[in-house]
Every structure is written in C-alpha cells, then in structure tokens.
Amino acid sequence: MNHFTGYLAIHQLEAELERELEIRKIPLKERKGRLFLVEGDAPDMIWAQVTARNLQFIDITSIGDGAKKLKALGRNWGLFTVDHHRRAQLIQDELPKINQKPIPFRHPLPSLPMGFWTLWEPNRILATQETNNPFPLGEMDFQEDKVMPPSRAYLKLWEFFTLYAPEEILGGRSIDVGSCPGGWTWVLRTLNFDHTISVDKAPIEKRIMDLGQIEFRQESAFGLDPAAVGELDWFCSDIICYPERLLNLVKRFMEHGLVKNFVCTIKYQSETDWEQTLKFLEIPGSRIVHLHHNKHEVTWFLKGAL
Numbered sequence: 249m250n251h252f253t254g255y256l257a258i259h260q261l262e263a264e265l266e267r268e269l270e271i272r273k274i275p276l277k278e279r280k281g282r283l284f285l286v287e288g289d290a291p292d293m294i295w296a297q298v299t300a301r302n303l304q305f306i307d308i309t310s311i312g313d314g315a316k317k318l319k320a321l322g323r324n325w326g327l328f329t330v331d332h333h334r335r336a337q338l339i340q341d342e343l344p345k346i347n348q349k350p351i352p353f354r355h356p357l358p359s360l361p362m363g364f365w366t367l368w369e370p371n372r373i374l375a376t377q378e379t380n381n382p383f384p385l386g387e388m389d390f391q392e393d394k395v396m397p398p399s400r401a402y403l404k405l406w407e408f409f410t411l412y413a414p415e416e417i418l419g420g421r422s423i424d425v426g427s428c429p430g431g432w433t434w435v436l437r438t439l440n441f442d443h444t445i446s447v448d449k450a451p452i453e454k455r456i457m458d459l460g461q462i463e464f465r466q467e468s469a470f471g472l473d474p475a476a477v478g479e480l481d482w483f484c485s486d487i488i489c490y491p492e493r494l495l496n497l498v499k500r501f502m503e504h505g506l507v508k509n510f511v512c513t514i515k516y517q518s519e520t521d522w523e524q525t526l527k528f529l530e531i532p533g534s535r536i537v538h539l540h541h542n543k544h545e546v547t548w549f550l551k552g553a554l
C-alpha cells in the first residue's frame with residue numbers, strides 16, 4: 249500500500265518548509281494547509297514541527313468507525329485539522345485522553361508513541377503512529393518558572409535538553425555566549441554544571457550572578473581565544489549575530505578540539521540564510537531542528553564532538 253511522509257509546517261513559516269523541500273529536491277505530492285505530503289520515505293526537515301512517517305489513508309464509515317480504526321493502531325493521537333474540524337474533533341473525543349498539561353523541566357518523556365492524524369476527507373483519515381516527537385503535533389509546553397529566569401529564552405534550552413540531551417551528558421564545564429540577561433546561564437547553573445563562563449557585552453542579572461559558580465566576562469564572544477577558555481563539556485550560544493559569524497566562531501572552537509558538545513541558536517534577519525544554514529549542516533554528526541520555542545531561528549547542535 250502507498251505510504252507518505254507528512255511534514256507539519258510551523259505557523260507562518262510555511263514558506264521555509266516549502267523552500268527546504270525544494271533545496272533538498274524532495275517533490276511535494278500534496279499540501280493541505282500546513283500539512284505537506286511527500287511520497288514514500290523522506291528525511292526529517294528543519295522547518296517541520298513534526299514529521300509523520302508511514303502515513304496511510306484509511307477509509308471510515310462513521311465517527312465511531314474512525315475512532316475504532318485509530319484505536320486499533322495506537323493509544324495516543326495528535327489531531328491536526330484544516331477542514332472538517334467538527335467531525336474530526338468528534339472522532340478525537342472518542343479516543344483515549346492525552347495529557348496536554350505543561351510539564352515540569354526534566355519530566356520524563358512520554359513513553360508511548362504519539363500518533364498524528366488528520367481527517368483528509370469526511371470519510372478518509374490520514375494517520376500514523378510514527379512521528380519524530382513524543383508531544384502532540386510536536387508542541388511541547390513547560391510549566392514556566394516566572395520568578396528566576398530573566399527572559400523566556402531559557403525555554404529553548406529546556407526544550408533542547410529535554411528532547412536531545414540525555415542526563416549523562418549534562419554537566420561539567422560550559423560556556424554561554426550571548427548570555428545577557430542570563431536565562432541560559434541560569435539553566436546551566438540549575439543543572440549543576442561545575443563552572444559556567446557567561447559571556448556578553450552587557451551584564452547578566454545580579455540575581456543570576458549571585459547563584460555562584462558563574463564566571464561572567466563582559467566582552468565580545470568573537471574575541472574569545474578557545475585555547476585560553478580551555479576544555480568545555482558544552483558550548484552554548486544564543487548570540488544575536490549573522491549566521492556566518494556564528495559559524496566562524498563555532499569552527500574556531502572546533503578546530504581547537506576542546507569542546508564536547510555544542511548547542512547554538514542560528515538567528516535570521518528577515519530572510520532565512522540558507523547558504524550558511526547548509527554550511528552548518530555540513531559539520532559531520534550535527535543536526536538542525538526548529539524547536540517549539542524557536543521563532544524565526546533554528547537550533548544547531550553537535551553532541552560528542554570529542
């Protein structure tokens with residue numbers, strides 16, 4: 249039977265996914281709203297909030313039949329609708345409830361797969377249990393800390409560590425460049441990293457400094473000497489700068505061979521800088537994802553560089 253790979257584009261960033269498919273020469277078969285379908289198997293896309301593999305069309309005769317057929321495939325289902333909203337919701341209501349409450353940081357990830365489905369036509373479901381994200385439609389929400397972090401940027405690092413960094417590799421010596429007002433530095437500090445070097449041209453908040461074990465350097469990250477910084481378990485960057493500048497900085501640190509893991513936000517001006525983005529992807533073993541907490545920016549990471 250034919251199967252499809254489905255990509256759910258990020259709201260208002262649909263053009264980025266369209267362009268990415270073109271760049272990767274993956275022909276689009278069909279599109280419904282933010283849902284892009286390609287035939288057969290295809291790789292994960294940066295600009296998809298969820299990738300749904302092995303999508304199958306399933307004919308149904310009624311709402312009850314639809315729910316029964318979905319339940320036969322799996323327990324958890326994230327629904328995406330473009331049309332037929334009410335009928336789709338009535339089917340969803342007959343499926344086991346999924347916990348959609350925001351989770352605390354470091355909460356264990358859901359153990360069951362999270363399916364993806366849509367009502368393609370009133371009597372035709374498109375569904376799969378194979379997705380690349382354990383949260384419905386890839387939308388992960390945290391119980392936010394409204395007291396300590398001085399900005400909401402910390403949510404990106406929370407999400408990255410939750411989804412992509414196992415506990416064993418969290419800790420050690422880290423650098424956070426472009427750290428002001430201190431959200432990421434706060435995350436690293438709360439994870440009991442032994443020592444965090446925090447670098448920005450502007451100072452981080454005093455209450456973050458007061459946590460201790462933070463060495464703040466008020467200078468440009470681009471002037472840092474990797475040899476003088478020394479061995480690092482994590483190189484973290486949320487600097488606002490041109491992607492090319494960040495790439496040069498990352499490469500300089502890589503060349504010294506003193507950094508185990510990297511996580512960096514690649515920020516764009518009005519247009520996505522594809523040329524530099526693809527250069528980041530050429531770094532062997534690295535990946536780029538668009539986190540739920542990223543806006544018009546993406547997260548590049550490389551684990552186990554040493």
Ligand SMILES: C[S@@+](CC[C@H](N)C(=O)[O-])C[C@H]1O[C@@H](n2cnc3c(N)ncnc32)[C@H](O)[C@@H]1O
Binds near residue numbers: 431469
């Ligand atoms: C989005 S903010 C970082 C937010 C931070 N991650 C947090 O969680 O609070 C980007 C920062 O990059 C800093 N920045 C821009 N150019 C820089 C440079 N050359 N060196 C160091 N920091 C720089 C800015 O001062 C700004 O504070």
